[in-house]
Amino acid sequence: MTRTIRSMPGGPDFRPPDVNPRSAGLVILALLVALALWSSIFTVAPEEVGVVLTFGRYSRQVDPGLNFKLPYPIEVVSKVPVQRQLKEEFGFRTQRAAVRSSFVASQEEALMLTGDLNVAVVEWTTQFRVNDPFKALFRVRNPIETFRDMNEAIMRTVVGDRSVSEVLTIGRQEIASEVELRLQELCDQYELGLKIEQVVLQDVNPPDEVKPSFNEVNQAQQEREKLINEARTAFNQIIPRARGEAHQTIEEAEGYATDRVNRAEGDAKRFRALVLAYRKAPEVTRRRIYLESMQRILPRVRRSIVVDDEFKGLVPLLNLDGPRATEVKP
Amino acid sequence: MSRVMMVVLGVIGLLALLVLSGATYVVDETEQIVLTQFGSPVGEPVTTPGLKLKLPFIQTANRFEKRFLEWDGDSNQLPTKDKRFIHVDTYARWRIIDPLKFFQRLRDERGGQSRLDDILDGESRNTIAKHDLIEVVRNTNREFAATEELGSVGDEARKKIKFGRGELENEVLRNAQARTSDLGIEILDFRFKRINYVEEVQREVYARMISERKRIAEQFRAEGAGEAARINGERERELRTITSEAYRTAQEIKGVADASAATIYARAYNLDAAFYRFTRSMEVLEETMGPDTVVLLATDGELLRFLENSR
Numbered sequence: 001m002t003r004t005i006r007s008m009p010g011g012p013d014f015r016p017p018d019v020n021p022r023s024a025g026l027v028i029l030a031l032l033v034a035l036a037l038w039s040s041i042f043t044v045a046p047e048e049v050g051v052v053l054t055f056g057r058y059s060r061q062v063d064p065g066l067n068f069k070l071p072y073p074i075e076v077v078s079k080v081p082v083q084r085q086l087k088e089e090f091g092f093r094t095q096r097a098a099v100r101s102s103f104v105a106s107q108e109e110a111l112m113l114t115g116d117l118n119v120a121v122v123e124w125t126t127q128f129r130v131n132d133p134f135k136a137l138f139r140v141r142n143p144i145e146t147f148r149d150m151n152e153a154i155m156r157t158v159v160g161d162r163s164v165s166e167v168l169t170i171g172r173q174e175i176a177s178e179v180e181l182r183l184q185e186l187c188d189q190y191e192l193g194l195k196i197e198q199v200v201l202q203d204v205n206p207p208d209e210v211k212p213s214f215n216e217v218n219q220a221q222q223e224r225e226k227l228i229n230e231a232r233t234a235f236n237q238i239i240p241r242a243r244g245e246a247h248q249t250i251e252e253a254e255g256y257a258t259d260r261v262n263r264a265e266g267d268a269k270r271f272r273a274l275v276l277a278y279r280k281a282p283e284v285t286r287r288r289i290y291l292e293s294m295q296r297i298l299p300r301v302r303r304s305i306v307v308d309d310e311f312k313g314l315v316p317l318l319n320l321d322g323p324r325a326t327e328v329k330p
Numbered sequence: 331m332s333r334v335m336m337v338v339l340g341v342i343g344l345l346a347l348l349v350l351s352g353a354t355y356v357v358d359e360t361e362q363i364v365l366t367q368f369g370s371p372v373g374e375p376v377t378t379p380g381l382k383l384k385l386p387f388i389q390t391a392n393r394f395e396k397r398f399l400e401w402d403g404d405s406n407q408l409p410t411k412d413k414r415f416i417h418v419d420t421y422a423r424w425r426i427i428d429p430l431k432f433f434q435r436l437r438d439e440r441g442g443q444s445r446l447d448d449i450l451d452g453e454s455r456n457t458i459a460k461h462d463l464i465e466v467v468r469n470t471n472r473e474f475a476a477t478e479e480l481g482s483v484g485d486e487a488r489k490k491i492k493f494g495r496g497e498l499e500n501e502v503l504r505n506a507q508a509r510t511s512d513l514g515i516e517i518l519d520f521r522f523k524r525i526n527y528v529e530e531v532q533r534e535v536y537a538r539m540i541s542e543r544k545r546i547a548e549q550f551r552a553e554g555a556g557e558a559a560r561i562n563g564e565r566e567r568e569l570r571t572i573t574s575e576a577y578r579t580a581q582e583i584k585g586v587a588d589a590s591a592a593t594i595y596a597r598a599y600n601l602d603a604a605f606y607r608f609t610r611s612m613e614v615l616e617e618t619m620g621p622d623t624v625v626l627l628a629t630d631g632e633l634l635r636f637l638e639n640s641r
Contacts, residue, residue, distance in 0.1 A: 055381035056358035113467045138359040141397040149421040153521040160467045163474040209536045213543035220547035224554030231561035242569050246576030253580030257587030264591035268598030275601045293612040301623040
């Protein structure tokens with residue numbers, strides 16, 4: 001917001017050439033007229049407005065385009081870029097990042113105390129426009145310096161009411177909007193003629209010395225989630241399976257029960273039927289069953305030895321490992 | 331026109347120009363003027379812009395700023411009431427409201443700035459020294475938003491403030507205003523721009539922050555391990571409950587089945603216990619006699635008895 005035309009370049013003191021004074025006077029007069037005309041015409045760029053002062057007093061505001069005013073000592077014009085979005089950076093410099101001194105200065109700018117008496121490094125930019133050229137030109141000297149001071153003071157006030165965790169994580173948006181609000185209030189109070197467009201928090205970090213331990217916290221947080229997830233996974237793997245297996249066990253038991261009872265009933269029915277038949281002819285049936293059983297058994301066995309009553313002490317003589325023999329002795 | 335005539339006219343014209351420029355002056359929108367005559371002020375200060383008249387040669391126009399001016403304090407190292415050393419960087423806004431008084435008391439802007447240095451630095455020192463650090467940092471008693479690490483906020487930071495930053499700024503402003511009222515200047519606002527720990531304190535604070543973070547990290551890890559152990563325990567309990575309940579139910583079912591089977595068998599076999607023993611013996615014999623069995627048949631046994639008899 002520079003006041004562009006404050007003074008015109010003074011003519012160099014030149015020696016008048018040795019000519020007729022009358023024509024010399026004419027030349028000087030013509031020069032003066034040309035100068036006056038030249039300083040009466042000015043253009044205002046599309047994003048600017050011109051503010052014209054007559055003998056130092058505000059007279060009018062002119063729009064972009066070609067404009068006229070009274071020549072220099074009487075009227076002066078100042079151009080203000082009202083449409084241009086202006087930007088101030090805090091805690092860092094885009095253009096002059098390479099310059100060591102400005103980097104150091106900006107570290108100071110970004111370092112601030114949080115409400116829990118910790119330290120955070122907050123970098124931000126503020127975008128704004130001039131919305132009142134008159135105020136911007138004539139109400140405040142060094143409006144940009146003032147504006148920067150305001151920014152720093154307000155950002156620190158807002159951050160000072162928040163914990164460091166809040167500043168670093170969830171509070172960012174809220175901080176930006178509160179700063180925006182307070183900054184606009186203060187701009188109006190200071191009559192800067194500026195309109196805040198947006199406050200944007202850039203990098204918000206713990207100080208470098210402390211950063212590793214903040215990262216450690218993040219890591220620990222991840223670790224915690226990992227441990228819990230692993231345990232949950234194991235739980236989800238094992239329990240549904242166990243439920244299924246339990247179901248299987250019970251079903252199997254049911255099966256066993258049905259099997260057992262059915263078999264018992266079958267056996268019982270069979271026996272009952274047998275008993276009924278047996279009762280009709282007990283002796284014959286007994287013998288028949290015995291003989292039938294023997295008939296089934298004897299062909300299967302390796303050796304059958306018939307032993308008479310008179311033969312005693314036979315058993316030790318038997319070659320029990322010998323080949324199958326069906327010796328039937330009388 | 332003679333040459334002499336031209337010279338005389340020229341001199342008169344020059345003189346007229348000189349008088350005219352001495353008798354007029356321009357007041358800018360940003361300025362106010364105190365006229366002085368041989369060094370001593372005359373008349374009321376001129377505060378409106380435009381082209382003005384004065385007596386040429388004997389009156390001088392002294393220009394003063396009408397705009398709001400900035401005052402930027404040096405970064406001072408100040409102790410708070412709780413003996414914490416902090417760097418305090420301040421700024422203020424002021425303007426010359428009575429240029430005449432200003433001119434008489436302070437002469438020019440540099441004088442004004444240096445007087446403001448004295449007053450504002452002194453007042454901020456007083457105010458800072460009267461309050462704890464937390465009063466300078468916090469502005470309100472706003473509750474911190476809940477973050478997972480809220481537990482880490484120290485007792486000091488949990489203390490409620492009585493005044494707060496804004497109130498302290500107002501205090502400095504009020505006291506300074508009282509001291510500048512007769513200087514022709516008005517201080518409109520005063521703010522703490524930057525507040526930082528001095529280097530030694532900063533190192534301590536960093537160390538504290540690091541240990542605090544380590545504690546939080548440990549807490550997170552412990553929470554993770556604890557939660558995992560809880561889930562694992564729950565899993566084990568659940569597992570055992572499920573399997574044992576299944577076992578119990580299965581055994582119950584089997585028991586009931588066994589019991590009813592036993593009852594069924596008993597009821598059937600009680601019809602003729604002796605016959606049951608006989609048939610069962612036959613079954614057992616049939617099942618146990620394998621190819622390796624050697625059977626000794628006695629001639630007086632049931633099977634061969636008839637052979638003997640027929641002999």
